[in-house]
Every structure is written in C-alpha cells, then in structure tokens.
Amino acid sequence: xxxxxxxxxxxxxATGQRVTLRCSPRSGDLxxxxxxxxxxxxxxxxxQYYNGEERAKGNILERFSAQQFPDLHSELNLSSLELGDSxxxxxxxxxxxxxxxxxxxxxxxxxxxx
Amino acid sequence: xxxxxxxxxxxxxQEGDSAVIKCTYSDSASNYFPWYKQELxxxxxxxxxxxxxxxxxxxxxxxxxxxxxxxxxxxHITETQPEDSAVYFCAASMNxxxxxxxxxxxxxx
Numbered sequence: 550x551x552x553x554x555x556x557x558x559x560x561x562x563a564t565g566q567r568v569t570l571r572c573s574p575r576s577g578d579l580x581x582x583x584x585x586x587x588x589x590x591x592x593x594x595x596x597q598y599y600n601g602e603e604r605a606k607g608n609i610l611e612r613f614s615a616q617q618f619p620d621l622h623s624e625l626n627l628s629s630l631e632l633g634d635s636x637x638x639x640x641x642x643x644x645x646x647x648x649x650x651x652x653x654x655x656x657x658x659x660x661x662x663x
Numbered sequence: 664x665x666x667x668x669x670x671x672x673x674x675x676x677q678e679g680d681s682a683v684i685k686c687t688y689s690d691s692a693s694n695y696f697p698w699y700k701q702e703l704x705x706x707x708x709x710x711x712x713x714x715x716x717x718x719x720x721x722x723x724x725x726x727x728x729x730x731x732x733x734x735x736x737x738x739h740i741t742e743t744q745p746e747d748s749a750v751y752f753c754a755a756s757m758n759x760x761x762x763x764x765x766x767x768x769x770x771x772x
Contacts, residue, residue: 551706582760591752592707592762605759639706649695649714649756654706 552576553642553655561661567628570658574621574642580604581623582652583615586637598623599646630662665690667755669763676743677771684766686753687735693755696729696736701750701765710751711738743770 552575562568574581583595585608594607598617609615612630617623627634637659641652666689676682688696697712713720713727713736720727724743729736736755740747748770753763 551708591764592754594759594761597759607759647756647758649693651697651709651712652760654699654708656706 551653551655553640553653555638555640555655555658557658558656559659559661561663562630563663564630564632566630566662567626568630568660570625570627570638570640570660572623572625572640572642572655574623574640575644575653578642578644578653579621580643580646580652581617581621582641582643583609583623583625584639584641584654586639586657587633588636590636592639595625604646627660632662635660635662665693665755665757665759665761667753667761667763669753669766671766672764673767673769675769675771678743678745680743682738682740682743682747682768682770684738684751684753684768685735686737686755686763687733688755688761689734690755690757691731691734693757695756696727697754697756697760698725698727698738699752699754699762701752703749707752740768743768745770745772 554573579600584592595609597605641654694715699707701707726739
C-alpha cells in the first residue's frame with residue numbers, strides 16, 4: 550500500500566458524459582500527478598499540481614481539467630467523454646515540487662466509456 | 664519535450680537467468696531516472712532509481728546503469744524468479760516524468 554488513495558475504483562459511463570476522479574496523496578506529500586494508461590499502453594503524464602498550484606502540464610486534452618484543494622486532495626474532471634477515454638487513470642504523489650523525485654502511485658480508477 | 668524509448672517490448676527468460684532492459688532519452692537536462700514494476704491490474708511500484716550524478720546503483724538482484732553521454736540507462740535483474748514477471752517501465756524526468764512504453768518480462772520456471 551503506497552498511502553495514495555483513489556476513488557472510485559471503477560467507473561462506467563456513457564459517451565458525452567462528465568466524470569470526476571478523486572485522489573488523496575500520501576500524508577505530507579504536496580505534489581500530485583495524474584497519468585492515463587490505456588490498454589496495454591504506457592503511462593501518459595497529464596498534469597501535476599504542487600501545493601494547490603498547477604506546476605506542469607503534459608498531454609492533457611482540453612476536455613480534461615484538474616485541481617488540487619487546500620487539503621491537498623486532487624480531482625481530475627473528464628468531460629464530453631469519448632470511447633477512447635476508456636483507460637486506467639492513476640494519480641501519484643511525492644513530497645517535492647519537482648518531478649525529479651520518487652512518485653508513489655495510487656491503485657488507479659478504471660474508466661469505461663460505453 | 665522529453666522522449667523515452669524502451670527496448671525490448673517483450674522479454675522471456677528462464678528462471679535464474681539475467682534480464683536486461685534498455686532505455687534512451689532525448690533531453691540531456693533530465694536528471695532523474697526511475698524504474699517501475701507493474702503487475703497485471705496493479706499500480707506501478709518504484710523498484711529502483713538513479714540520479715544523473717551517479718553511474719550505477721544496485722539493490723540486491725536489481726541494478727541500474729546510466730550513461731549520460733549516450734543518454735541511455737539500463738535495468739539489470741539477476742537470478743530472475745517467476746515473481747519478477749511483470750511489465751517494467753523506465754522514465755526520465757526533469758520538469759515532468761516521461762515514461763517508456765514498457766517491457767513485458769516473463770520468467771519461465
């Protein structure tokens with residue numbers, strides 16, 4: 550157990566809908582990262598927050614957005630969902646602001662868009 | 664941005680043999696190189712990492728080497744065991760973490 554929690558574990562929704570994924574980092578970690586992993590694919594970096602502020606942006610679609618709240622939990626919002634958005638979404642946390650440090654992954658949310 | 668290539672995509676070895684996975688990166692400013700192991704349906708777990716001021720690091724049966732000049736780094740697993748079977752990801756990082764496409768390692772008993 551990495552100490553990072555994610556909810557829900559599974560999510561099934563229809564195309565065009567909007568969903569929110571939630572992540573709570575390890576105690577004391579200020580950085581949260583979001584990744585997308587499609588079937589049999591690698592990990593695509595989406596976005597990073599550090600202490601409430603956006604710090605780095607990767608291959609995140611305009612239909613996706615995220616935020617980190619004062620209690621440091623983070624939410625990833627996915628809207629106008631398409632079939633291709635079906636994937637495992639992981640969040641990870643680390644204690645430092647830079648990505649050049651160990652990251653601890655949560656168990657993931659499996660999103661299925663039908 | 665950073666681009667990380669990983670080879671091979673699949674690797675099958677006999678129990679007890681060694682396994683080597685190689686990665687190259689494009690951004691010479693990258694300074695942190697972790698390796699993650701992901702079992703089926705599970706989260707990626709950090710198994711070893713190396714920073715750019717170090718050429719080699721070892722942890723029991725696992726070692727990582729880094730060649731900054733050539734911009735490549737490798738994961739070495741010795742005395743492989745069936746429980747080493749998983750997908751292994753390399754990554755390179757400076758401002759954000761970029762992952763390789765993964766290597767599916769199968770260790771046959």
